[in-house]
Amino acid sequence: MNTAKHSKKWNLQLSQRKPFSARSKHFSAYISTILFASWLGTYLDLYFVGKQWYSFPVRPYSNIFTINIAFTLLGLPILTTFFLYFIEKMKTWKKGVFIVTISLIMMLSEKQSEAIGWFVHNDQWKHSYSFFGYVLFMTIIWKFYRWMSSM
Template sequence: MNTAKHSKKWSLPLSRKKPFFARSKHVSAYISTVLFASWVGTYLDLYFVGKQMYSFPARPYPAIFSINIAFTLIGLPILTTFFLYFIEKMKTWKKGVFIVTISLIMMISEKRSEAIGWFAHNDQWDHLYSFFGYSLFLTIIWKFYRWMSSL
Protein backbone atom coordinates (compact mmCIF):
# COMPACT_ATOMS: atom_id res chain seq x y z
CA MET A 1 0.00 0.00 0.00
CA ASN A 2 1.35 3.42 -1.01
CA THR A 3 0.91 6.36 1.31
CA ALA A 4 1.36 9.90 0.12
CA LYS A 5 3.56 12.11 2.19
CA HIS A 6 2.60 15.67 2.93
CA SER A 7 4.83 17.95 0.87
CA LYS A 8 6.89 20.49 2.81
CA LYS A 9 6.19 22.99 0.05
CA TRP A 10 2.60 23.33 1.19
CA SER A 11 3.55 24.47 4.66
CA LEU A 12 5.76 27.33 3.46
CA PRO A 13 4.40 30.84 3.95
CA LEU A 14 3.02 32.56 0.89
CA SER A 15 5.41 34.66 -1.13
CA ARG A 16 5.66 38.25 0.07
CA LYS A 17 6.40 39.46 -3.42
CA LYS A 18 3.80 41.94 -4.59
CA PRO A 19 1.76 41.01 -7.63
CA PHE A 20 2.72 42.76 -10.87
CA PHE A 21 -0.31 45.08 -10.90
CA ALA A 22 0.58 46.37 -7.43
CA ARG A 23 4.18 47.05 -8.48
CA SER A 24 3.16 48.77 -11.72
CA LYS A 25 0.73 50.96 -9.76
CA HIS A 26 3.62 51.93 -7.46
CA VAL A 27 5.89 52.70 -10.42
CA SER A 28 3.20 54.73 -12.18
CA ALA A 29 2.67 56.78 -8.99
CA TYR A 30 6.43 57.46 -8.88
CA ILE A 31 6.56 58.46 -12.54
CA SER A 32 3.46 60.64 -12.29
CA THR A 33 4.81 62.39 -9.21
CA VAL A 34 8.24 62.96 -10.72
CA LEU A 35 6.64 64.47 -13.85
CA PHE A 36 4.34 66.60 -11.69
CA ALA A 37 7.29 67.86 -9.60
CA SER A 38 9.25 68.72 -12.74
CA TRP A 39 6.25 70.52 -14.22
CA VAL A 40 5.57 72.51 -11.04
CA GLY A 41 9.27 73.33 -10.60
CA THR A 42 9.55 74.52 -14.20
CA TYR A 43 6.54 76.81 -13.93
CA LEU A 44 7.60 78.17 -10.55
CA ASP A 45 11.00 79.01 -12.00
CA LEU A 46 9.41 80.64 -15.05
CA TYR A 47 7.15 82.71 -12.78
CA PHE A 48 9.89 83.88 -10.40
CA VAL A 49 12.40 84.54 -13.18
CA GLY A 50 9.69 86.48 -15.03
CA LYS A 51 9.07 88.54 -11.86
CA GLN A 52 12.86 89.04 -11.64
CA MET A 53 12.98 87.59 -8.13
CA TYR A 54 15.89 85.38 -9.17
CA SER A 55 17.84 84.33 -12.23
CA PHE A 56 20.14 81.61 -13.49
CA PRO A 57 23.34 83.25 -14.77
CA ALA A 58 24.88 79.88 -15.72
CA ARG A 59 22.38 77.71 -17.56
CA PRO A 60 22.21 75.53 -20.65
CA TYR A 61 21.01 77.26 -23.84
CA PRO A 62 20.75 80.76 -22.33
CA ALA A 63 19.56 82.25 -25.64
CA ILE A 64 16.52 79.95 -25.60
CA PHE A 65 15.66 79.34 -21.94
CA SER A 66 15.48 81.84 -19.07
CA ILE A 67 15.54 79.01 -16.52
CA ASN A 68 17.98 76.20 -15.82
CA ILE A 69 16.33 73.38 -17.72
CA ALA A 70 19.05 70.94 -16.65
CA PHE A 71 17.86 71.25 -13.06
CA THR A 72 14.13 71.13 -13.76
CA LEU A 73 14.33 68.28 -16.28
CA ILE A 74 17.15 66.19 -14.78
CA GLY A 75 18.10 67.33 -11.26
CA LEU A 76 14.59 67.81 -9.88
CA PRO A 77 13.25 64.43 -11.10
CA ILE A 78 16.26 62.63 -9.61
CA LEU A 79 15.95 64.48 -6.30
CA THR A 80 12.18 63.86 -6.25
CA THR A 81 12.74 60.13 -6.76
CA PHE A 82 15.16 59.98 -3.82
CA PHE A 83 12.80 62.10 -1.72
CA LEU A 84 9.87 59.73 -2.39
CA TYR A 85 11.98 56.64 -1.79
CA PHE A 86 13.13 57.79 1.64
CA ILE A 87 9.96 59.52 2.87
CA GLU A 88 7.68 56.55 2.19
CA LYS A 89 9.78 54.44 4.56
CA MET A 90 9.40 56.87 7.47
CA LYS A 91 6.90 57.14 10.27
CA THR A 92 4.52 60.11 10.23
CA TRP A 93 6.37 62.46 12.58
CA LYS A 94 9.72 61.77 10.89
CA LYS A 95 8.27 62.83 7.53
CA GLY A 96 7.76 66.37 8.81
CA VAL A 97 11.29 66.49 10.19
CA PHE A 98 12.61 65.13 6.88
CA ILE A 99 10.77 67.82 4.87
CA VAL A 100 12.06 70.58 7.18
CA THR A 101 15.61 69.20 6.95
CA ILE A 102 15.55 69.02 3.16
CA SER A 103 14.10 72.55 3.01
CA LEU A 104 16.98 73.82 5.16
CA ILE A 105 19.51 71.99 2.98
CA MET A 106 17.99 73.47 -0.18
CA MET A 107 18.02 76.96 1.33
CA ILE A 108 21.73 76.56 2.15
CA SER A 109 22.37 75.05 -1.29
CA GLU A 110 20.84 78.13 -2.91
CA LYS A 111 23.24 80.35 -0.99
CA ARG A 112 26.16 78.16 -2.11
CA SER A 113 25.04 78.18 -5.73
CA GLU A 114 24.85 81.98 -5.58
CA ALA A 115 28.48 82.04 -4.43
CA ILE A 116 29.44 79.77 -7.36
CA GLY A 117 27.44 81.87 -9.84
CA TRP A 118 24.75 79.36 -10.76
CA PHE A 119 21.92 81.26 -9.11
CA ALA A 120 21.19 84.93 -8.29
CA HIS A 121 18.42 86.49 -6.20
CA ASN A 122 17.35 90.12 -6.27
CA ASP A 123 17.92 92.39 -3.26
CA GLN A 124 14.40 91.92 -1.87
CA TRP A 125 14.74 88.14 -1.64
CA ASP A 126 14.89 86.63 1.82
CA HIS A 127 16.17 83.05 1.96
CA LEU A 128 13.39 82.20 4.39
CA TYR A 129 11.13 82.41 1.32
CA SER A 130 13.13 79.50 -0.10
CA PHE A 131 12.78 77.50 3.12
CA PHE A 132 9.00 77.92 3.25
CA GLY A 133 8.69 77.44 -0.51
CA TYR A 134 10.58 74.15 -0.46
CA SER A 135 8.60 72.98 2.59
CA LEU A 136 5.33 73.66 0.79
CA PHE A 137 6.61 72.18 -2.48
CA LEU A 138 7.78 68.94 -0.83
CA THR A 139 4.54 68.61 1.15
CA ILE A 140 2.50 69.01 -2.05
CA ILE A 141 4.70 66.48 -3.85
CA TRP A 142 4.27 63.98 -1.00
CA LYS A 143 0.48 64.48 -0.93
CA PHE A 144 0.32 64.12 -4.72
CA TYR A 145 2.30 60.86 -4.53
CA ARG A 146 -0.01 59.48 -1.84
CA TRP A 147 -3.04 60.47 -3.93
CA MET A 148 -1.58 58.81 -7.04
CA SER A 149 -0.77 55.67 -5.03
CA SER A 150 -4.35 55.42 -3.81
CA LEU A 151 -5.90 55.43 -7.30
Protein backbone atom coordinates (compact mmCIF):
# COMPACT_ATOMS: atom_id res chain seq x y z
CA MET A 1 0.00 0.00 0.00
CA ASN A 2 1.37 3.39 -1.03
CA THR A 3 0.82 6.49 1.02
CA ALA A 4 1.39 9.95 -0.33
CA LYS A 5 3.49 12.39 1.63
CA HIS A 6 2.73 16.09 1.68
CA SER A 7 5.55 18.28 0.52
CA LYS A 8 6.89 20.80 3.02
CA LYS A 9 6.93 23.32 0.19
CA TRP A 10 3.20 22.76 -0.40
CA ASN A 11 2.39 23.29 3.30
CA LEU A 12 4.46 26.49 3.36
CA GLN A 13 2.59 27.88 0.34
CA LEU A 14 -0.79 27.10 1.89
CA SER A 15 0.07 28.72 5.20
CA GLN A 16 1.17 31.96 3.52
CA ARG A 17 -2.08 32.52 1.65
CA LYS A 18 -4.63 34.73 3.33
CA PRO A 19 -8.05 33.22 3.89
CA PHE A 20 -10.71 34.41 1.48
CA SER A 21 -12.42 36.61 4.09
CA ALA A 22 -9.15 38.42 4.85
CA ARG A 23 -8.52 39.04 1.14
CA SER A 24 -12.05 40.36 0.58
CA LYS A 25 -11.70 42.58 3.67
CA HIS A 26 -8.42 43.91 2.27
CA PHE A 27 -10.07 44.49 -1.13
CA SER A 28 -13.02 46.27 0.51
CA ALA A 29 -10.66 48.56 2.44
CA TYR A 30 -8.85 49.42 -0.83
CA ILE A 31 -12.08 50.18 -2.70
CA SER A 32 -13.54 52.20 0.19
CA THR A 33 -10.35 54.24 0.50
CA ILE A 34 -10.13 54.87 -3.25
CA LEU A 35 -13.74 56.09 -3.29
CA PHE A 36 -13.12 58.24 -0.20
CA ALA A 37 -9.99 59.79 -1.76
CA SER A 38 -11.88 60.57 -4.96
CA TRP A 39 -14.79 62.07 -3.02
CA LEU A 40 -12.50 64.13 -0.77
CA GLY A 41 -10.39 65.33 -3.72
CA THR A 42 -13.52 66.33 -5.63
CA TYR A 43 -14.93 68.37 -2.76
CA LEU A 44 -11.60 70.01 -1.99
CA ASP A 45 -11.30 71.05 -5.65
CA LEU A 46 -14.87 72.36 -5.64
CA TYR A 47 -14.13 74.37 -2.49
CA PHE A 48 -10.84 75.88 -3.69
CA VAL A 49 -12.15 76.59 -7.20
CA GLY A 50 -15.24 78.19 -5.63
CA LYS A 51 -12.98 80.39 -3.47
CA GLN A 52 -11.00 81.22 -6.64
CA TRP A 53 -7.70 79.96 -5.20
CA TYR A 54 -7.11 77.99 -8.39
CA SER A 55 -8.81 76.93 -11.61
CA PHE A 56 -8.58 74.34 -14.37
CA PRO A 57 -8.57 76.11 -17.76
CA VAL A 58 -8.33 72.80 -19.66
CA ARG A 59 -10.84 70.23 -18.42
CA PRO A 60 -13.41 67.83 -19.84
CA TYR A 61 -16.99 69.12 -19.99
CA SER A 62 -15.88 72.63 -19.07
CA ASN A 63 -19.39 73.99 -19.71
CA ILE A 64 -20.74 71.70 -16.94
CA PHE A 65 -17.92 71.22 -14.39
CA THR A 66 -15.64 73.83 -12.82
CA ILE A 67 -13.14 71.15 -11.77
CA ASN A 68 -11.14 68.60 -13.74
CA ILE A 69 -13.34 65.53 -13.29
CA ALA A 70 -10.92 63.38 -15.29
CA PHE A 71 -8.36 63.79 -12.52
CA THR A 72 -10.77 63.25 -9.61
CA LEU A 73 -12.56 60.28 -11.21
CA LEU A 74 -9.60 58.57 -12.95
CA GLY A 75 -6.26 60.05 -11.94
CA LEU A 76 -6.86 60.23 -8.20
CA PRO A 77 -8.18 56.64 -7.86
CA ILE A 78 -5.20 55.30 -9.82
CA LEU A 79 -2.70 57.34 -7.80
CA THR A 80 -4.42 56.30 -4.56
CA THR A 81 -4.13 52.64 -5.53
CA PHE A 82 -0.37 52.98 -6.10
CA PHE A 83 0.01 55.03 -2.92
CA LEU A 84 -1.72 52.36 -0.81
CA TYR A 85 0.17 49.53 -2.47
CA PHE A 86 3.58 51.04 -1.73
CA ILE A 87 2.92 52.55 1.69
CA GLU A 88 1.53 49.25 2.98
CA LYS A 89 4.89 47.58 2.43
CA MET A 90 6.94 50.19 4.32
CA LYS A 91 8.14 50.39 7.88
CA THR A 92 6.64 53.12 10.05
CA TRP A 93 9.37 55.76 9.71
CA LYS A 94 9.60 55.26 5.92
CA LYS A 95 5.89 56.01 5.54
CA GLY A 96 6.44 59.60 6.69
CA VAL A 97 9.38 60.03 4.32
CA PHE A 98 7.29 58.56 1.50
CA ILE A 99 4.40 60.97 2.16
CA VAL A 100 6.76 63.97 2.27
CA THR A 101 8.49 62.86 -0.95
CA ILE A 102 5.21 62.32 -2.81
CA SER A 103 3.97 65.71 -1.55
CA LEU A 104 7.07 67.40 -2.97
CA ILE A 105 6.59 65.61 -6.29
CA MET A 106 2.92 66.66 -6.43
CA MET A 107 3.83 70.26 -5.61
CA LEU A 108 6.38 70.25 -8.46
CA SER A 109 3.82 68.60 -10.75
CA GLU A 110 1.44 71.46 -10.04
CA LYS A 111 4.11 73.94 -11.15
CA GLN A 112 4.59 71.93 -14.36
CA SER A 113 0.82 71.83 -14.90
CA GLU A 114 0.74 75.61 -14.59
CA ALA A 115 3.54 75.95 -17.14
CA ILE A 116 1.57 73.75 -19.58
CA GLY A 117 -1.66 75.65 -18.90
CA TRP A 118 -3.67 72.87 -17.25
CA PHE A 119 -3.77 74.54 -13.85
CA VAL A 120 -3.81 78.17 -12.67
CA HIS A 121 -3.37 79.46 -9.11
CA ASN A 122 -4.33 82.97 -8.07
CA ASP A 123 -1.55 85.48 -7.31
CA GLN A 124 -1.68 84.98 -3.54
CA TRP A 125 -1.22 81.19 -3.69
CA LYS A 126 2.04 79.84 -2.30
CA HIS A 127 3.11 76.38 -3.41
CA SER A 128 3.97 75.54 0.19
CA TYR A 129 0.17 75.43 0.68
CA SER A 130 0.05 72.60 -1.85
CA PHE A 131 2.88 70.73 -0.14
CA PHE A 132 1.24 70.82 3.29
CA GLY A 133 -2.16 70.09 1.73
CA TYR A 134 -0.82 66.93 0.08
CA VAL A 135 0.87 65.81 3.30
CA LEU A 136 -2.43 66.23 5.15
CA PHE A 137 -4.48 64.62 2.35
CA MET A 138 -2.27 61.51 2.14
CA THR A 139 -2.10 61.18 5.91
CA ILE A 140 -5.91 61.25 6.07
CA ILE A 141 -6.13 58.70 3.25
CA TRP A 142 -3.64 56.38 4.99
CA LYS A 143 -5.44 56.68 8.34
CA PHE A 144 -8.79 56.04 6.64
CA TYR A 145 -7.37 52.92 4.97
CA ARG A 146 -6.01 51.61 8.27
CA TRP A 147 -9.36 52.27 9.93
CA MET A 148 -11.22 50.45 7.14
CA SER A 149 -8.77 47.54 7.34
CA SER A 150 -9.35 47.15 11.07
CA MET A 151 -13.12 46.81 10.74
